[in-house]
Amino acid sequence: METLPTTFSAEAYFETQPPPPTVEQDVQSVRNFLRQQQENRRKVVLVTSGGTTVPLELNVVRFLDNFSAGTRGATSAEYFLKAGYAVIFMHRQFSLQPFSRHYSHSTNPFLDLLEINEPPEGSTAAPSISVIPSKRDHLLEVLKTYKSVQKAGTMLTLNFVSVNDYLWLLRAVSQELSVLGKEAMYYLAAAVSDFFLPREKMSIHKIQSGKGSLHIEMDEVPKILKPMVAEWTRKGFVVSFKLETDDKLLIPKAQDALEKYGHTLVIANALHRRKFEVAFVYRTHYTDSSASQFAESWVRIDLEKNPEKEIEEDIVEELVKRHKQWVEL
Numbered sequence: 273m274e275t276l277p278t279t280f281s282a283e284a285y286f287e288t289q290p291p292p293p294t295v296e297q298d299v300q301s302v303r304n305f306l307r308q309q310q311e312n313r314r315k316v317v318l319v320t321s322g323g324t325t326v327p328l329e330l331n332v333v334r335f336l337d338n339f340s341a342g343t344r345g346a347t348s349a350e351y352f353l354k355a356g357y358a359v360i361f362m363h364r365q366f367s368l369q370p371f372s373r374h375y376s377h378s379t380n381p382f383l384d385l386l387e388i389n390e391p392p393e394g395s396t397a398a399p400s401i402s403v404i405p406s407k408r409d410h411l412l413e414v415l416k417t418y419k420s421v422q423k424a425g426t427m428l429t430l431n432f433v434s435v436n437d438y439l440w441l442l443r444a445v446s447q448e449l450s451v452l453g454k455e456a457m458y459y460l461a462a463a464v465s466d467f468f469l470p471r472e473k474m475s476i477h478k479i480q481s482g483k484g485s486l487h488i489e490m491d492e493v494p495k496i497l498k499p500m501v502a503e504w505t506r507k508g509f510v511v512s513f514k515l516e517t518d519d520k521l522l523i524p525k526a527q528d529a530l531e532k533y534g535h536t537l538v539i540a541n542a543l544h545r546r547k548f549e550v551a552f553v554y555r556t557h558y559t560d561s562s563a564s565q566f567a568e569s570w571v572r573i574d575l576e577k578n579p580e581k582e583i584e585e586d587i588v589e590e591l592v593k594r595h596k597q598w599v600e601l
């Protein structure tokens with residue numbers, strides 16, 4: 273008998289799909305981290321970043337992936353830290369991370385920053401290594417901030433790979449973070465799969481070729497924002513991202529998401545313009561999730577005039593302002 277694709281409720285999902293083995297340990301580190309941040313009366317933001325995979329086999333050889341280098345999340349995390357927030361940085365393993373992102377292996381390889389200084393002829397001293405003079409100021413600035421964040425203990429890094437890891441971890445972390453109530457912000461920039469293969473439909477071993485084309489029927493990933501807003505986050509300031517490639521859909525889909533999930537704000541971005549323009553979409557009655565009058569405001573930067581500018585700086589500045597108003601409401 274053919275099984276039909278299902279839309280799992282979040283509840284059914286967590287009842288049927290197994291948790292990743294590290295989730296308990298991650299929860300413990302989140303608890304310790306939050307205790308420290310509460311002692312120092314810091315606001316905390318959960319930043320999710322990078323794409324989630326959908327494995328096709330239990331012994332996974334092949335998987336589908338969602339597009340995201342992790343730039344949005346890693347860059348935003350730096351600006352949140354600068355604004356005085358503590359950051360839980362929940363990211364796809366090996367995607368970009370705050371600070372080290374400036375020296376990504378593909379765009380700015382670390383080894384190209386260094387030079388070898390040979391000792392004078394006849395000397396028995398070993399060669400030494402130093403940073404190329406033209407790169408020093410920037411590296412020093414990044415390194416100083418990185419070390420000061422480490423010293424202050426204001427960033428906790430967690431990893432996910434598959435959409436299953438992501439869902440379990442997101443639920444666990446949001447439940448922990450909810451103790452902060454309005455002081456917590458959720459900044460959901462990760463690119464999350466809409467479809468997945470439930471465990472019971474997955475092949476145990478590598479899918480074999482030789483039988484013609486491959487047909488895979490996937491189920492819909494539950495809309496996790498709904499229980500997140502209604503049950504797990506207790507008054508938190510929840511910001512989700514909406515990614516579209518068709519401009520016409522961008523704002524309507526962002527409004528749809530607000531209407532369906534009742535969260536605070538959607539940041540809508542089109543794939544090819546995401547580095548220089550995004551739209552903030554929100555309800556005109558900010559606190560009334562049943563009101564369906566929407567407003568939008570655009571954040572734009574001019575990369576021709578200022579190529580070094582990062583749009584995340586302006587996004588985070590605006591969010592920090594709005595979060596402050598939200599806390600004071």
Ligand code: 9Z3
Binds near residue numbers: 460
């Ligand atoms: C985004 O829209 C992010 O801004 C990007 C960032 C993934 C475009 P990069 O990491 O890219 O800088 O390369 N993230 C959210 C994408 C997403 O999956 N949103 C869901 C949707 O659109 C809602 S949670 O349905």
